[in-house]
Amino acid sequence: MPATRVGEVVQASTQEFVTQCYELHQPPPFASLVKSREGETDVFGVVYHAETASLEPGRRPVARGREETEEEGVYKAHPQLSRLLRTEFKAWVVGHRAGGKLVQALSPRPPKLHSFVYLAKAEELTEFGSSLHFLGPLVMAPLSSREELIPTFLLHLAVLREDREEFLLRAGKELTLLLWGEAARLQSLLRRLS
């Protein structure tokens, strides 16, 4: 089964990349694993932020639905809207694959602009979940959604696994070792995982 393509990279750095979606309002769900490319290297990121806004930064959309009975009516009456708006999402780099090997570390180079972005396939999610080294950098990442991102991502990874409970236990123990001394934060993360 071919991977689902969701958009292409419009901004990239070592740490994260921004993807513009092909479909308006159709970003991958929060905490999905996505992948892009740089040369021979696949770069994996976890979606931590998505937004839909006007193409031109200075122009805010205005409300247009007063006369409509259904929301869809707005887009029908103003077909140009889908051209003036765009949906973007940001992915935090959590790993890369070079020479067939998946490594949970930053990619040597950021993805190229306009390289395609795909949703990770089920087997890639399983493979990714076999190691928990990504948790270390992620608990330190300067992201406002971090405390939501970590448990949601772990649950995403767990869903497909046969050893679901064992995986979550392992993850919990890894978090415990990483966050010892931050009892309140650890407690709230663990509560989400239980």
Place this chain on the structure above:
Amino acid sequence: MNGKLLGRVVGGSLGQGLTVRLEEGVSVEAVGVGRYVVIQGEKGRFFGLITDVELGALERGMEMDVSDPYVARVLSGTGVFGTVKVLPQLVLGVAGLEAPQPARTIPAPFSPVREASEQDVATVFGAEDQRHLYIGSPLDLDVKVCLDLDRFVQRSAGVFGKSGTGKTMLTRVLLAGILQGGQASSLVFDMHSEYGWEGEREEGGMVKGLKQLFPSRVAVFTLDEESARRRRVKTDFTVLIGYDEIEPEDIALLRDTLNLTELAAQTPYRLARQLGKGWLRSFLGYSPAQVKDLAESLGEHESTLLHLHRRLGQLERLPFLVPQSPESAVDRILGYLEKGLTVVLEFGRYRDIVPYMLVANLLTRRLHDLYVLRTEKARGEGASHPRPLLIVIEEAHKFLSPELSRQTIFGTIAREMRKFYVSLLVIDQRPSGIDEEVMSQVGSKITCLLDNEKDVDSVLAGTRERAELRKVLSRLDSRQQALMFGDALPVPVVVRVRDYGSIYKGLADVKGAERDRKDLWEE
């Protein structure tokens, strides 16, 4: 064949023991004190004993809310974890090619710690043979722990424990083993008549004594023929002691038990000089008036002598004391011992400490003198030394108290050790009453439960792992468990003592016959 991985070495020292952090998934409840572990170091394999179990927590570990079972599972092994203390004892040779050596260093950090496999334990405690007596099994392993009998009889040994903890059973197993192995002849001073023909089990019922198991290799002597007849015990000899055999130092030994004053205890030496060999008989036959005259001629206080006369009068009530014995008990005993027989001397109804101490001391002194003569003669002539003799005494603290141990023959034997091929097996419930110097010469110690602090101290005095062994010792079961250490074992070990009954089960159908070692010990 590796045992289960328990944890990894994270700290510690050779003296204080290693700290081992348990692996995740290894519950503290699954590792007990007294268990053996094997640590694979970078170069050597270390053999050690778990001496303590502890729960540790990273800082602030207890602030977490663990009402959620998931959180509790996550935290166990990470934030809160178990550690055990392991005392490294031996370095095992490579693939059993070399004998185990005492540990002189400790394994590298993070060395894996595993449960000792049966093979490991068997390597350490040896296999059962003529020299090695299978005495029991470690607490949670089905492996035989074997005692090196050659070394066991070389120096004095002790069996200690509160009353009712199985000292007698244990001693029976030891004696049966020595009989089979032929390391020494034993002379048992059997205060309660429980070794020779038959004895009682703590839990009721009777067990066979040594004579029933080895009819042609054990002789039962008795001081009380009547009691033996009542109990239908076939005895080989009735011991009678002549008054002329009692020497002043036999009386000095009884000072406490006869309640003699210091002065009165010294007087017999002067009496013997004055009255000659039959001093005691003559003295006891004196009337009070004659005693007074004697006091005058000796220059003693009249009251001292009267006091001594009164006290020694107690001895006249002992029927086995006769003016002159028809046959010397010492010669008979020696005759049997030389033939390699074990002699059990039953005291019958004279369970009192006075006759016990008097007879044991008197006979042992003679035997010791004879052994000294023979050893010296053998050395002079380059002949073979006499057969080693193991003397078994109960209530040893009464003979070996600090005041008496220097005067009695038992103190001498304990100190002289093997020079003259006589050693002691002391059985006692109050080891703190035994002279420290004597205790320090006891080579092998086997101790059942002791709960008096002083007794524990005295048994463990001088051992390297005192603090650790103390913990193990105080947690022994009150029955059938014993801590053993010393010459006869490579490392201290807690043992479930094998059931004495198992020794002769295989013997029941072949009444009275002697079977070889293998059959005999079959279970």
